[in-house]
Amino acid sequence: MKKLQAPKFLYGLFVIAIILLMIPKFSYNDPDTFWHIELGQYMIDHGQILHHAIHTFYGDELPYVPHEFGFQLLVAPLYAAFGWPGVYILTAVCLFFLVLGLLRLGKVSRKELGLQQDHVLMLPFVLLITCWIYYNYFKGRPQMISSFMIVWFFVYLREYQMVAHKKYAAAMVALSIAIANFHAGVWLVIAVFTGMALLESLINKTLNWRKITVFVLVWLAGLLNPGGATSLLFILTVTKKNFNLLINEWQPIQFNSLENLPILLLLLFFACTLPFALQRKPFRFFLMLGILYLGVSNFKQNLFMWLFIPYFAAVFFDAIPYFRKPGVLVRQSTLRLWLTIGLLLNIAYIFTVPPVIDAKNYPVDEMNYIMQHTPEGTRPKVLARYGSSGYVMFRGGDILCDGRQDPFVTKDSLGVLGWTAFERSMYGFSEYLPEIVEYDHPDYVITGNGVSHKLFNEWAQKFGQPVYSGTYGSVFSLLKATE
Structure with missing residues (x-):
C-alpha cells in the first residue's frame, strides 16, 4: 500500500480546517432570508411567479419585479423540509462551487500570460478570501448563488477568448440565463464583462462573426426571465431618488473606520497587484477600472473586488522570492474531496445544533x-x-x-x-x-x-x-x- 505523502495530507487537513472555521450558524441570520422563504413558499403553494407584493397593508395591489424568484423557489422547499439546516445545505453547495471557481479564476489569469497555472499560494489565498465572503455576504440571500455563477461565467469567458470552444460559449449563455433568473440585479455585470471581451477582440483583431454571435446570445439570453428587461435594469428602480442610500450596505464605505480595515487592506493589496497583473493587456485594464469602481462604491458592490482579487493576485504571487518555484500541488479531484469532507462536517454540525433566531435582533x-x-x-x-x-x-x-x-x-x-x-x-x-x-x-x-x-x-x-x-x-x- 502506497504511503500517504505528509505534505499533501497536511495540506488536506488545512483545507478542511479552514472550511470548518466557516461556522454554519453565522450563515442564515439575515433580514432578507425570511421574506425570500415566504415568497418562495407562496409561489409554490399558488403555482405562480409573483408580479405583485404579498402580505402587505396594500393587499396584492403593489407591483413587484420577480428579479430573484429562482433563489426563492430553491430556498423555500429546503427550509420547509429541513428548517434552517436546509438553508445551510444551499450555502454549502454555493461555497463548494465558489472555492473551485475562485481557484480556477487564478489559474486562468496565469494561463493567459503563459505561466504555470498552479501556484502553492493560490489555494490558501482563495480560502482566505472565501472566509471573508462567507461571513459578510453568505447570509441566505441570492448573492450566494450569483457569486459563484459570476465567477464561473468569467472563467468561461476568458477560456473562450483563448480557445473558442463551443462548450465555453454554451456555458456562458446558460449562466447568463441562470443569473438573470436567480439574481437579475447583478446581471449587468455579465453584460459589461461581455462588452469588455468584444472590445478586447476588436483591439486584438480577433473579432469574427462567431464571436459576435456568441456575445449577442449572452446578452439576449438575459431577457429569458419573468421580469424581462425590467429585472435586468432593477438597479435603476432601487436607486431612484437615492432610496437605496437609506440602507446601510448601499452607503459609501468609510475607509477610515476600523471595522472596514479588511476592506481598506484589500484595496491596498489590489493596488499592489496591478503592476504585475495588467501586463499591458487591454482587457485587464478594462477589468481593473470596473472592479476598482465597484470595490470602492459601497459595501454591497465591494463583493466584486473580493471575487476578482484572485485574478489579479495570481500573477503577483510570483513576485515573492521564496514561492517562485512550484510548491505543493493537488489534483482537482483531491481538492473536491477535501472541500466535500469539510462541508459535510459543517452540515452534520448544523443538523445536530440547529441555529436559533436571535431574539435581540428580531421580534x-x-x-x-x-x-x-x-x-x-x-x-x-x-x-x-x-x-x-x-x-x-x-x-x-x-x-x-x-x-x-x-x-x-x-x-x-x-x-x-x-x-x-x-x-x-x-x-x-x-x-x-x-x-x-x-x-x-x-x-x-x-x-x-x-x-x-x-x-x-x-x-x-x-x-x-x-x-x-x-x-x-x-x-x-x-x-x-x-x-
Missing part, C-alpha cells in the same frame, strides 16, 4: 405574543421597522414594507407626509409615528429597544401602554382603539 417574542392573540387563519397588520418586517411577514403578519423595496418606492405607495411606504418604514419610528399609524391603521406596532424615554412616552400617550415587552422591544395594540 421573536413579540410575534409569539401577537400570533397567540390572533385568530387562526388571520394575518394581523403589524407595523415594524424595515429591518425586522421581513421576519414579521415570515411569522404570519402583514407589513407596511420589507426588503423587496421596489414595490414600496412607487407612487402607488405614497401616503401621509408625502412619503412612500419605504420612507414611512425607515423614518416612521420617530415623532411621526402617530401620524403614520393613523394613516396606515395597523393592528399592532412593534418598537425596538433603545428608544428615548421622551419618545416612548409620547407613543404611550397616543397608543396606550404596551401590551407586551420582550427581548427585542415593545408591542402596542391598536385593536382596542378601533373597537
